Amino acid sequence: MLQSVRPELARRIVLEADAIQTKFPNRFSLSLNEQGRPCWTGSVPIEGREFPVVLVYPSAYPALPPMMHTLFRLPPNCPHLLGRDGPLSRLCWIASNARGRRKWDPQRHTAATAMRAAQRWGLAFLVWQTTGRWPVPDAFETLT
């Protein structure tokens, strides 16, 4: 299954699988996407609802954070998006100018960290739908 994945990345994914199972038990499954990249597909709970999330490992992972997508139908004017690809919307979940503990840290963060950020993104989305204001600068904030 992971034949096209670098050995060190495959090893890392195996380690991260435990963290994901601990934080989001039986919610995500690992597969390869159309580009042959490993990804976690599942959902995170937000206020009693399920928010569908697809986390894709970039080829340079863990030097770069996972790419976060959702299959949830988002309105056209939804902020904090990096783009749309068919049914998938790519979420902007980590500020590009983040500093200090809010930066992506390959030594401390995993796909499970990103899944928690997906929860936070979804909550921020609900607040935005209600108030018209995005409540946090980025979904990664305070998660570390």
Next chain:
Amino acid sequence: MVAFPERILEHHGKVSLSTNTVAILGCGSVGSLTAWAIASAGVGTLLLADKDRVEVKNLRRHVCGADSIGERKPVAVAHYLASRFPTLRVETYSFDFLSNPETLRGLLARCSVASVAVDVEAPKHLIDGMARELNRPVIYAGVYGGGWAGEVILTCADTPCYGCTARNLGRVGVNVELEVGSEYALPLNGVPESHWPLADLTSLMPVAAFSARLVSALMKSQHGEHSELNEFMRGGTNAWRLLFRDVPEWGDIGSLIRSDIRRDANCWTCGKV
């Protein structure tokens, strides 16, 4: 009376490095100077890799001159080295490390030691993970913005990973924006390097020389001559700072500081495996 060390050093065997291959990952100011120094140490093959071309702004700090403007940096450095080291074999690779990890991994697999001098953090984390899997030692060299100090880090299977080492030295994580347009300088404690003036050759050259010396010691160790590497790593350190100014709580100008690096037991790169 000062005793000259020849009597001591004559017991250390001479080692030919002509069969060794070194990957120079990043051919900017520090990388090009390091390549020059390693070539002069007698290494047989250099693999030069960088994604950028030589620009006018590089000339003040780079081994290449005005006739190299517009050339790919690895190619320009290769031309420079060819004119000085005719028996040196040089291969050049122009690609972005983060976009082409498989190519990067191929270079690491072929080398005895890798020397990294890039101006962003993300590729260093990528290289570190690959090199640990491939059991290749890697030297990371850089100069703090303003040139008041330099830093050299060694990682191998026995040392803390690059991330743990950088954290101990006050640098955490990567900027996702990839620090586009930054000149070579290590950010320290979150202070953006653009706040500092550019370092010049007075600090870049000593750091490159120190880095090349460490690369040389690693290769000699691979040939069974461990004394020089043992001198570098005395006390178990894998990171060194060279001070070019008096730095409060660090040391005086001219100091070489051996940093006490601790592995993070929860590190996903080196602590959990």
